[in-house]
Amino acid sequence: MSTDSETARVTPDPAPDLDHGRGARIGLAVLRIAIGALWIQNSGWKTPPNFGQDGGTGLFKFTNYAVEYPVFPPFSWLIENVVLPNFTLFGYLTLVVEASLGAFLLVGLATRFWAVVGIAQSLAITMSVLNAPNEFPWTYYLMIVAHIVLLATAAGRTAGLDGVLRARWQQSSGRAAKLLMRLS
Amino acid sequence: MTMAGSTQKHRLQRVGYGLSAAAAVSIVLILAPSNDAVRIAKIGPLAAVVLLVVAVLGVLGARTGQAALYLAAGGLAVAAGLLQLVQFGRSTNWLDGNGSTAALLAGLGIGFCALWYAAHAPRNSD
Numbered sequence: 132m133s134t135d136s137e138t139a140r141v142t143p144d145p146a147p148d149l150d151h152g153r154g155a156r157i158g159l160a161v162l163r164i165a166i167g168a169l170w171i172q173n174s175g176w177k178t179p180p181n182f183g184q185d186g187g188t189g190l191f192k193f194t195n196y197a198v199e200y201p202v203f204p205p206f207s208w209l210i211e212n213v214v215l216p217n218f219t220l221f222g223y224l225t226l227v228v229e230a231s232l233g234a235f236l237l238v239g240l241a242t243r244f245w246a247v248v249g250i251a252q253s254l255a256i257t258m259s260v261l262n263a264p265n266e267f268p269w270t271y272y273l274m275i276v277a278h279i280v281l282l283a284t285a286a287g288r289t290a291g292l293d294g295v296l297r298a299r300w301q302q303s304s305g306r307a308a309k310l311l312m313r314l315s
Numbered sequence: 316m317t318m319a320g321s322t323q324k325h326r327l328q329r330v331g332y333g334l335s336a337a338a339a340v341s342i343v344l345i346l347a348p349s350n351d352a353v354r355i356a357k358i359g360p361l362a363a364v365v366l367l368v369v370a371v372l373g374v375l376g377a378r379t380g381q382a383a384l385y386l387a388a389g390g391l392a393v394a395a396g397l398l399q400l401v402q403f404g405r406s407t408n409w410l411d412g413n414g415s416t417a418a419l420l421a422g423l424g425i426g427f428c429a430l431w432y433a434a435h436a437p438r439n440s441d
Contacts, residue, residue, distance in 0.1 A: 168355045171419050171422070172355045172356065173415075174418045175415035180404055231418075233422060234421040234422035237422040238422050240425060292429045292433075295430075296429060298323060299432075299433055
């Protein structure tokens with residue numbers, strides 16, 4: 132018969148001080164849904180087919196800030212020489228990525244994957260507008276940090292579809308299921 | 316059905332009600348002024364009708380456990396989201412929305428289709 136101290140040695144709690152209670156789960160779900168709402172609302176002003184290119188407004192204006200007010204010179208070069216000459220394509224790409232971020236984070240499906248996409252997109256936005264006039268830098272820092280929290284906590288498993296579907300994926304031997312286990 | 320199967324069914328039902336509630340609550344956005352601070356998604360009259368039908372189908376699916384109702388709700392939302400994505404920024408815009416409308420509908424559609432998959436796919440422990 133094992134003693135309590137032996138059991139504790141076999142199954143150590145890696146983070147005994149973390150709160151896994153109802154309040155923590157509700158807080159994570161609220162964060163994920165709020166970040167989803169952020170991207171949903173952001174999809175609203177990326178207007179095809181020219182995305183503000185004609186009047187120097189909208190997405191074109193903010194993308195152009197990366198060149199007018201450089202933050203990271205290699206990124207500014209990329210925007211000037213690759214993105215702006217092919218702006219319609221990049222406009223649609225931005226719209227689809229941000230709408231997908233909103234859709235998937237809202238329902239909590241493949242949340243860790245979309246959290247990584249969110250970090251990348253937040254970084255791109257940060258490097259575009261950080262030095263522009265009247266911008267509040269912590270807006271963009273907090274966007275990055277919020278996605279890091281969603282990634283680190285696998286937030287879709289709390290009140291999200293990841294939490295419901297992982298049981299199915301775990302029992303499946305298919306490649307897609309194994310991949311989704313990692314992405315959720 | 317095993318206890319695990321029963322728990323899973325209960326979880327699917329809860330998510331079904333949750334998604335239906337999200338669709339229903341989104342209809343309120345039709346009243347939001349055209350102010351970016353409060354309007355998370357642009358909802359026009361036809362989009363509100365679509366959201367209402369999606370919510371009703373979702374609630375019926377959760378109540379009866381009929382996976383086909385989740386598929387109907389998801390299919391309708393995805394179709395409306397794709398229509399919005401295609402018509403957004405053009406002179407013809409039946410749902411009178413924008414990218415935010417498409418993203419919201421896509422999220423609900425993906426959610427209900429995933430629920431249909433979860434309720435429909437075979438489970439070894441059942």
